[in-house]
Amino acid sequence: MISSMRGGGSEQQVLLLLRHLDRQRFEPHLYLHERIGDLLAGIPEDVRVHAFDDVPLRNSVYFPGRVYRAHVRHLQNVVDEQFIDVIYDRTFQMTMVAGAINRPLVPRVSTIVSPPEHAFPLVEKKFLWLKHRRLTRAYQASKGIVAVSDLAADSAAKFYGLDRSRIETIVNPVDCQYIHALARAPAPKRDQRLTLVCVGRMTVEKGQQDLLDALGLLEENPLVPPICLWLVGDGPLRSELESWSRAALKRHEVVFLSRMANPMPAIATADALVLPSHFEGMPNVVLEAFALSTPVIATRCGGTVELELDQPTIQWAEPKSPASLAAAITQFATTREAAKSRVEAARQLITTRHDVVATTRRIETLLTP
DSSP states (O other), X not given: OBSOOSSOHHHHHHHHHHHHSOTTTOOOEEEESSOOSGGGGGSOTXXXXXXXXXXXXXXXXXXXXXXXXXXXXXXXXXXXXXTOOOEEEESHHHHHHHTTSSOTXXXXXXXXXXXXXXXXXXXOOSOHHHHHHHHHHHXXXXXXXXXXXXXXXXXXXXXXXXXXXXXXXXOOOBOHHHHHHHHTSOOOOOOSSEEEEEESXXXXXXXXXXXXXXXXXXXXXXXXXXXXXXXXXXXXXXXXXXXXXXXXXXXXXXXXXXXOSOOHHHHHHSSEEEEOOSOOSSOHHHHHXXXXXXXXXXXXXXXXXXXXXXXXXXXXXXXXXXXXXHHHHHHHXXXXXXXXXXXXXXXXXXXXXXXXXXXXXXXXXXXOO
């Protein structure tokens, strides 16, 4: 279960799971809130897709909770009609729906993808106490609870009052072969400038304004060559970011590439990927950069810090600090050779810790009724 297939990290991970589940043991179905998104085209042909928005609401009278109750009924019907044996709900919106169906004999495995003390109030605006209570009950009733990072697991245990020992950390896997195939598509044209790429929805918590402020601080820095920043994505802050960059930057340039169904060529072509987020569960885009041997500049936020073990893999900056991002970019620009060792350590990390086959087998164990 996932809300849609628009192309975020959770959607990418669901698609990976659908591709790699052992078909001798599982017959996967995909349940969506909305049948929408570029990733729909990548769903394996043997996966049957069910979507809540395929069925129009019968009652036109609005009352609080109407859509939620209809969603729960629709899921109950799908589970009954398709003889579903186990449910894998990813993201708390899907957990809230799956946890309410009246099918106690159908076990559920729930996944927590972001620290809920940040993600929950950011997404939900009404009836927070009620939704928090529903989620707490849903997680308590789950057969298994998965978190994509230790930080997300610790956060969920505290936020929902869960037994931390019940939450298993299973990191996001990486399908390196698939990522390299995607990267062979045509890439944006670049020139001799230092080219950085930032991929993500343009919202406050993703930190793009911090990154632009950092470029502003580097306008007069003679140690840093002219920079071309590719911003890949869309969102409510886009027009504001465009206006700011046109007014404030002269020496450096920001190119807005909109949302791309396949950002891999841009990541592979850039000199470095920048992740300026305020919080993260386990950033998929950093794993993709690791797989493509693209150096990474990132803020020390959330599960991102768990993408470095014994050897340095990332040029670090502090979250919500344009000055720290500017310093990290300067360090990268003036010591390019040092990035090579980080890239090699990153490649070894995803090979040993984020293997898609090994990770899928761990999830399959939890999904076995």
